[in-house]
Amino acid sequence: MIEIHQLGKSFAGQRLFQSIDLEVARGEAVALIGPSGSGKSTLLRCINGLETFDSGHIVVDGVTLQPGDGSAQREAVRKIRRQVGMVFQQFNLFPHLTVLDNITLAPQRVLGVPRAVAAEQARQLLERVHLSHRIDRYPEQLSGGEQQRVAIARALAMKPQAMLFDEPTSALDPERVGEVLRVIAELVDDGMTTVIATHEMDFAAEVATRVAVLDAGNIVEVGPPDHIFRNPTQERTRAFLKRVLRRHAPSAAELVDPNALPADSASSSLPPAVQ
Amino acid sequence: MGQASGRRWTALLRILWVALAALLFGSAARAETSTLDQIKQRGTLRWGADREGGAPYVFPDPATPDRSIGFEVDLAAALARELGVKAEMAQNAWDALIPALERGDFDLALNGIEVTPVRQQRVLFSRPYYVYAEQLVVRSDEQRINGMADLKGKKVGTLSGAVAQAMLEQIGGVEVKTYAGQGEPYQDLALRRIDAVLMDVPIAAYYAKPNAKLRYVGEAVGEGLYAIALRKNDLALQQAVDGALERLLRSGELKRIYEKWDLWDARQDKLLAALPAATAATGPASAPATAPAVSKAGTATLEQSRAAPLISFMPTLLRGAGVTLLISTTSMVLAIVLGLVLALMRAYGSRPLRGLATGYIEVYRGTPLLIQLFILYYGLPNLGLTLTSLVAAWLGLGMNYAAYEAEIYRAGLSAVPRGQLEAALSLGMTRAQGLRRIVLPQAFRIALPGITNDFIALFKDSSLVSIIALVELTKAYNMLASSTLRFFELGIVVAVMYFAMSYPLSLLARRLERSLQGGRR
Numbered sequence: 001m002i003e004i005h006q007l008g009k010s011f012a013g014q015r016l017f018q019s020i021d022l023e024v025a026r027g028e029a030v031a032l033i034g035p036s037g038s039g040k041s042t043l044l045r046c047i048n049g050l051e052t053f054d055s056g057h058i059v060v061d062g063v064t065l066q067p068g069d070g071s072a073q074r075e076a077v078r079k080i081r082r083q084v085g086m087v088f089q090q091f092n093l094f095p096h097l098t099v100l101d102n103i104t105l106a107p108q109r110v111l112g113v114p115r116a117v118a119a120e121q122a123r124q125l126l127e128r129v130h131l132s133h134r135i136d137r138y139p140e141q142l143s144g145g146e147q148q149r150v151a152i153a154r155a156l157a158m159k160p161q162a163m164l165f166d167e168p169t170s171a172l173d174p175e176r177v178g179e180v181l182r183v184i185a186e187l188v189d190d191g192m193t194t195v196i197a198t199h200e201m202d203f204a205a206e207v208a209t210r211v212a213v214l215d216a217g218n219i220v221e222v223g224p225p226d227h228i229f230r231n232p233t234q235e236r237t238r239a240f241l242k243r244v245l246r247r248h249a250p251s252a253a254e255l256v257d258p259n260a261l262p263a264d265s266a267s268s269s270l271p272p273a274v275q
Numbered sequence: 276m277g278q279a280s281g282r283r284w285t286a287l288l289r290i291l292w293v294a295l296a297a298l299l300f301g302s303a304a305r306a307e308t309s310t311l312d313q314i315k316q317r318g319t320l321r322w323g324a325d326r327e328g329g330a331p332y333v334f335p336d337p338a339t340p341d342r343s344i345g346f347e348v349d350l351a352a353a354l355a356r357e358l359g360v361k362a363e364m365a366q367n368a369w370d371a372l373i374p375a376l377e378r379g380d381f382d383l384a385l386n387g388i389e390v391t392p393v394r395q396q397r398v399l400f401s402r403p404y405y406v407y408a409e410q411l412v413v414r415s416d417e418q419r420i421n422g423m424a425d426l427k428g429k430k431v432g433t434l435s436g437a438v439a440q441a442m443l444e445q446i447g448g449v450e451v452k453t454y455a456g457q458g459e460p461y462q463d464l465a466l467r468r469i470d471a472v473l474m475d476v477p478i479a480a481y482y483a484k485p486n487a488k489l490r491y492v493g494e495a496v497g498e499g500l501y502a503i504a505l506r507k508n509d510l511a512l513q514q515a516v517d518g519a520l521e522r523l524l525r526s527g528e529l530k531r532i533y534e535k536w537d538l539w540d541a542r543q544d545k546l547l548a549a550l551p552a553a554t555a556a557t558g559p560a561s562a563p564a565t566a567p568a569v570s571k572a573g574t575a576t577l578e579q580s581r582a583a584p585l586i587s588f589m590p591t592l593l594r595g596a597g598v599t600l601l602i603s604t605t606s607m608v609l610a611i612v613l614g615l616v617l618a619l620m621r622a623y624g625s626r627p628l629r630g631l632a633t634g635y636i637e638v639y640r641g642t643p644l645l646i647q648l649f650i651l652y653y654g655l656p657n658l659g660l661t662l663t664s665l666v667a668a669w670l671g672l673g674m675n676y677a678a679y680e681a682e683i684y685r686a687g688l689s690a691v692p693r694g695q696l697e698a699a700l701s702l703g704m705t706r707a708q709g710l711r712r713i714v715l716p717q718a719f720r721i722a723l724p725g726i727t728n729d730f731i732a733l734f735k736d737s738s739l740v741s742i743i744a745l746v747e748l749t750k751a752y753n754m755l756a757s758s759t760l761r762f763f764e765l766g767i768v769v770a771v772m773y774f775a776m777s778y779p780l781s782l783l784a785r786r787l788e789r790s791l792q793g794g795r796r
Contacts (some may be wrong), residue, residue: 002413050697092698105712106702119549125695151698158703 001026001162002047002084002194006056009046014041019056024162024184029194031204031225034214035240040197041089042071043214044164048084049077060084071154073074075273082110085155089167091147093154099126101153102136106250109160118157125153129183145176149183161191169200181207201245290583306438310382311507311512320355322361325369329457329480331536332387333364344512346536347385348402353528359757360495360585373397374762376504384504387475389438394504401503402517404529404550406542408495409439410479412472415490420471422493423436429470432460435753439473442497453750455742456484457654461489466656468663477538499540510653521550521553575775580763583766587694588755592765595751596772602747603734609673612725612734614680615715622679622688623710644739647671652743668740676733680726688714720773720791727784731777748772 002024009017021244024030032040045051047058049065052073055152058065061083064077094102096197103125128134129149139147148168155163165184166249169177169181181200185207188194200203204211213221213236221234229245232238295632314320324333326343333345343364355362365381372384389407390400413420420429427448433439435453443451452469454460460472465488467688472483476495483489503520505513510597524528525548533539618630639647691714699709738749752769756762 049703050701076703078703082698084701086698086701088694088698090692090694092694094698094713094717096693097722099404106699106704109708109712110703154702 001028001061002195003059004043004047004050004114005058007043007058007267008055009042009051009053014218018217020217022219022222024193024195025124026121026161026192026193028209029192029196029207031058031208032197032214032242033194033199033201033204033211033213033241035185039217040214041166044086044166044195044197047164048071048081048086050086050173051113055263082158083161083164084164085158086164087151087155087166087168087218091139091144093147093151095139097138098135098138099131099142099150099205100137102150103157107157122153122156125156126150128156128186129153132181143176144170144172145174145179148172152187154178156187159177160196162185165194165196165198167197167199169198199244199262201229201241213240215240282709283365307715309511310509311515314360314382314512315585316357318359318360319613320351320360321365321381322351322354322362323365323367323372323381323384325372326364328364330477331477331538337438346538347387348434348533349532349535350529351385351522352520353523353532356587357522358515370756373504376506379576381508381517382505383509388478388504389440390500398509399505399509399513401505402520403500403502403512403546404499405518405533406498406500406536407475407477407501408542408546409442409473410476410483411475411491412461412464412479412483412496413470413487413492415465417470417490417492420492423496426471426473430468431465432469432472433474434460434478435750437474438497438499439475443473445777453746461486462653466661468661476538476540480537495542521655522529585764588768591751591755592748592769592772595746595748598745599737599747599749599773600776601671601732601738602665602745603730603737604678605669605729606672606737607733609669610676610680610729613673613677615684617677617681618684618688619710623706634676636681639675640682644671644675644736645742647675648739648743663745663747666742666744667743668737672737672740672745678730679729683722683725683729684718686725687718687720690721691717695709703707720788723784723788723791727781727788730784734777734780735773 002022004020004022007017007020007272008015016195020043022030032043034040043049043193046053047060052067052069054067056067057113060080063076063079063083064139066073073237094105100122102121103122104113104115107113107118107121108115108175123132123135126135129152131146131153134142134146134150139150142150149266151209152163152168167183169180172180177200181203184194185203188207196204196208206225208225210222211225212219213232215236220238221232228237232241316732322348324343326335326351328335331345332347333343336342336344346360351362351364362504366381367375367384369386372386372388372669373394375381383401385399387405387407388394390403411420411423419425423446426443427445428450430450430452431443432452432454433443434457435455440451440453443449452460454570456465456476457478460469460474461482463469464472465486471492472479475483479491479495484492504514505516520529530539530543531544533543572605617632617635620628623638624632646654648667648671651662651671654662655662695713695717696706696709700706704712737747741753748769752765756765
């Protein structure tokens with residue numbers, strides 16, 4: 001579904017990616033983990049053309065995206081964006097539109113769906129993210145978690161083949177993280193191809209089919225969560241996990257319990273000198 | 276005679292202030308030492324005139340523009356010499372010469388001021404120093420106009436506030452186009468924007484006579500007198516000035532000055548005829564301001580307008596307000612649309628487009644609106660493009676304000692987070708759709724207070740277009756006030772009219788802001 005081949009990218013003289021290879025099969029959920037600044041967000045943004053790259057290529061659902069930003073690339077990006085939805089860390093809901101209009105705008109303008117049909121579809125999507133009662137509100141009237149769930153519904157309204165989540169819970173209050181992760185987990189359960197950049201190790205362990213560890217612009221290790229969290233082969237993976245996790249193997253029970261969410265555990269696992 | 280001041284808006288402020296000062300303090304307060312004594316002590320005669328009024332009265336020397344020349348400069352010098360002092364000119368907008376005189380800015384006003392009953396109520400006039408008349412001028416190939424009687428239904432240009440304007444209005448059915456400057460009416464005549472020009476003989480002699488495209492029609496009509504205006508209580512100065520003028524007339528020096536400027540004609544013999552038979556000093560009672568041949572048509576109109584109730588000025592003022600409203604709203608629409616295009620070019624365009632937009636904005640912001648209007652209206656005809664005054668005003672104001680709108684939009688655009696456009700793009704929208712549906716609505720809400728502000732500023736700046744022969748509210752005020760000298764009451768009326776138009780606009784904008792904001796509450 002999504003193939004990244006030998007992706008290289010520099011920015012302002014800095015080498016961001018050396019050569020990244022990653023394949024995401026249909027129905028698979030891949031979690032990108034790694035320290036801040038390791039390139040997780042940038043990699044996601046390269047997939048749907050919000051960032052350009054310098055070498056290698058990306059194939060999404062048969063559409064090949066080459067380096068640069070010429071007209072061929074723009075055409076490829078346009079096709080890819082039709083197939084791939086994206087959810088941002090800062091939600092990026094449209095503040096001047098209601099929840100309903102946030103969701104129906106793109107289907108109407110891009111796909112030409114009649115308003116009534118788009119609205120009906122929006123109602124179903126809001127039900128799916130448990131927000132039917134918020135349909136006529138404006139974004140700033142919603143909590144962060146609610147906004148992010150609307151953003152997910154907005155992306156789903158385009159009926160994407162795959163979803164990209166760019167640290168979807170990083171801007172949320174800890175008590176709001178669970179509701180958003182639950183919606184994402186449900187999507188993955190329904191078979192949505194998903195790539196998620198996240199700091200939620202418990203969630204990655206629970207939901208992802210595979211976990212990719214990024215460090216300094218390279219994928220240092222890819223594998224099933226069990227393998228990555230219990231038996232990491234790379235020293236850099238171990239170092240990273242040691243920093244963010246108290247224990248290696250989180251249990252499924254901890255995911256359901258909001259108090260055990262890694263937002264807390266991550267900070268409390270920092271060495272005293274850093275705290 | 277009128278004035279070519281491109282500074283009417285500052286003149287207006289000044290007029291209001293002067294009128295207020297005159298009202299509050301009166302002119303009698305300064306009678307302690309007579310002006311004549313002050314002149315002698317000072318050793319200079321300060322005379323007020325507007326060098327922008329134009330040739331041949333007082334105007335910048337083409338060779339050294341800092342220096343003023345003109346027949347009135349020569350006259351003032353001779354006059355000062357007769358009084359045993361030196362002449363010193365004080366620049367003042369022609370419209371405001373009398374209020375400034377009353378305020379004490381100078382000793383006397385000497386600048387083609389026609390003797391009219393209205394003015395006689397306000398100032399003391401010296402013996403007349405010139406007998407003027409109005410000369411009708413048409414294009415050389417003009418067939419239809421052979422005299423004043425043929426002017427009905429024609430467009431005729433003249434100076435704002437001059438006696439000729441009143442004469443034209445007296446005829447009835449004449450479309451009178453008034454100008455602030457003296458050269459412009461003849462230029463418009465040559466450009467076929469108007470059909471004829473009626474102005475004082477000295478002006479015609481200087482501007483129209485040498486122009487091969489124009490010709491005189493018949494004899495000059497409607498004789499009147501130029502005299503020196505003095506403060507009401509300066510009787511001693513009046514006596515001295517009259518004595519000096521008499522000596523200049525008798526010695527033939529005045530005639531030589533006029534001959535130098537090609538202004539001497541048979542009419543001037545009346546100046547000599549009006550001199551007293553004896554050489555006895557001319558008393559104030561025999562002030563020759565009541566001398567013959569003041570244009571009857573003009574004075575009748577002026578006298579009526581002076582006594583008229585304020586309501587009688589309303590049609591003129593309302594018409595002016597209508598023009599103001601029309602120009603400001605159409606210009607604002609142009610400014611908003613063009614400004615948006617410029618802002619988008621600057622924010623999202625390719626490099627050449629960005630450069631073009633930046634250049635436009637910098638040039639339009641960096642040059643005065645007045646110059647832009649002059650170029651559009653008086654300059655473009657040189658390139659074969661003759662715009663009507665309404666179109667020139669619309670383009671001038673609209674294109675100027677577009678530069679400011681563009682900057683306001685740019686601030687609005689850059690205040691919308693990048694993530695907004697990225698979200699739109701990631702949903703499959705094109706860049707254009709994202710801008711139109713997502714970024715612009717948010718930018719507009721941020722920019723709205725600035726846009727409102729600019730509209731109100733444009734609304735008031737619209738008074739500038741009076742320099743391209745449009746009678747909007749300020750111009751209407753100027754015309755009425757300078758002919759009736761009712762600067763104060765008319766000023767208040769006009770200020771109220773401006774406010775009555777701009778305040779609802781503020782309210783409307785505030786409501787719009789609230790409703791845009793309210794959508795999010």
